[in-house]
Amino acid sequence: MSKSFQSLATKGVQQLKPYLPGKPIDELERELGITNSIKLASNENPLGPSAKAVDAIRAHCESVNFYPDGGGFKLRARIAEKFQIERACVTLGNGSNDVLELVAHAFLGPDISAVFSEYAFAVYPIATQAVGATANVAKAFPLDHETMPLGHNPETLLSSVDEKTRVVFIANPNNPTGTCLSVQMLKQILDGMPDDVVVVLDMAYNEYMDDSFQFEVNEWLAAYPNLVITGTFSKIYALAGLRIGYALSSPDIADLLNRVRQPFNTSLLAQVAALAALDDDEHIQKSVLVNNLGKAYLQTSFTELGLDYLPTMANFITVNLHQDAQPIYQALLKKGVIVRPVANYNMPEFLRISIGTEAQNQRFIRALTEVLA
Numbered sequence: 001m002s003k004s005f006q007s008l009a010t011k012g013v014q015q016l017k018p019y020l021p022g023k024p025i026d027e028l029e030r031e032l033g034i035t036n037s038i039k040l041a042s043n044e045n046p047l048g049p050s051a052k053a054v055d056a057i058r059a060h061c062e063s064v065n066f067y068p069d070g071g072g073f074k075l076r077a078r079i080a081e082k083f084q085i086e087r088a089c090v091t092l093g094n095g096s097n098d099v100l101e102l103v104a105h106a107f108l109g110p111d112i113s114a115v116f117s118e119y120a121f122a123v124y125p126i127a128t129q130a131v132g133a134t135a136n137v138a139k140a141f142p143l144d145h146e147t148m149p150l151g152h153n154p155e156t157l158l159s160s161v162d163e164k165t166r167v168v169f170i171a172n173p174n175n176p177t178g179t180c181l182s183v184q185m186l187k188q189i190l191d192g193m194p195d196d197v198v199v200v201l202d203m204a205y206n207e208y209m210d211d212s213f214q215f216e217v218n219e220w221l222a223a224y225p226n227l228v229i230t231g232t233f234s235k236i237y238a239l240a241g242l243r244i245g246y247a248l249s250s251p252d253i254a255d256l257l258n259r260v261r262q263p264f265n266t267s268l269l270a271q272v273a274a275l276a277a278l279d280d281d282e283h284i285q286k287s288v289l290v291n292n293l294g295k296a297y298l299q300t301s302f303t304e305l306g307l308d309y310l311p312t313m314a315n316f317i318t319v320n321l322h323q324d325a326q327p328i329y330q331a332l333l334k335k336g337v338i339v340r341p342v343a344n345y346n347m348p349e350f351l352r353i354s355i356g357t358e359a360q361n362q363r364f365i366r367a368l369t370e371v372l373a
């Protein structure tokens with residue numbers, strides 16, 4: 001009985017390549033026997049969680065014998081208030097990754113296609129393939145594009161939609177490029193999209209974008225019933241370890257997502273922490289400030305090292321080493337600095353660096369300078 005189960009899996013799953021996460025600090029230190037490493041690999045908030053969120057977690061530790069509120073009443077109401085929409089428009093997820101999969105489960109399947117760009121977030125192909133749907137990959141802008149090198153091209157996204165397409169995934173700002181579509185380009189996509197195609201606008205890095213890229217979420221949801229906006233508490237809200245995110249959509253789409261959602265997909269502690277994190281504006285403002293300062297420092301340092309980087313509106317910078325990035329990545333690991341290779345995105349000469357604290361950024365630049373010398 002040594003039959004391989006590979007052949008028994010569904011076709012999409014047989015061909016799936018698992019998501020490659022950033023290397024955890026514990027793993028690196030175990031492997032190399034080193035200490036004091038830093039991780040700039042998963043776009044986590046380097047300031048740590050809001051003290052208000054930590055207090056909320058502490059206050060609820062002894063209630064974890066209870067199931068969470070499966071309907072997430074308080075958190076959904078608070079998110080709805082923030083965006084000035086109805087609570088019925090909000091779906092909670094175990095990270096926004098979960099709501100991306102809910103969309104795939106609700107709208108994709110065999111003989112249906114999803115559209116996303118080249119160099120788009122790795123979860124989109126996984127969510128698409130896992131349910132047996134096919135991917136129409138839209139050509140990105142070329143590397144020498146002035147404002148959006150390797151970024152999403154509205155025209156190819158629209159022309160990749162065919163009669164089998166039910167979902168388009170767009171990350172804005174995009175990961176791993178950091179590039180950001182202007183409000184005008186987003187409108188061009190939404191206006192050109194057939195109204196039976198669900199457009200998922202993944203705004204995991206929304207809070208880091210300049211004001212000129214922001215739009216009124218409530219107005220757009222009202223104007224485009226096929227729009228699903230996803231957000232997360234993993235990035236600026238600094239709760240990645242708790243796994244909580246959300247989708248904003250028409251109540252109609254939210255109803256469908258709710259049908260495929262696990263009844264208790266978000267944990268009790270995640271719900272209370274997210275609720276508290278939403279009330280800590282100071283922590284958010286500080287996080288944006290630290291990110292902007294770190295971004296300027298890293299950009300200047302890259303230029304001094306003669307390296308190009310992609311323009312970013314997020315909390316990471318993707319740098320072009322103009323050589324195989326893998327040995328550089330490995331050499332940085334030996335110095336206790338974890339960054340993110342993006343060869344799996346077809347970008348073998350780039351590394352993606354999460355913007356850290358001032359000390360972390362300086363340590364990374366020192367290590368990179370030594371490695372490149």
Ligand SMILES: *Cc1c(COP(=O)(O)O)cnc(C)c1O
Pocket residue numbers: 043094095096097098121171174175202204231232233234235240243244245
């Ligand atoms: C990090 C990230 C997310 C967030 O994932 P969670 O599951 O919420 O932790 C979603 N989309 C993109 C593009 C990301 O980079």
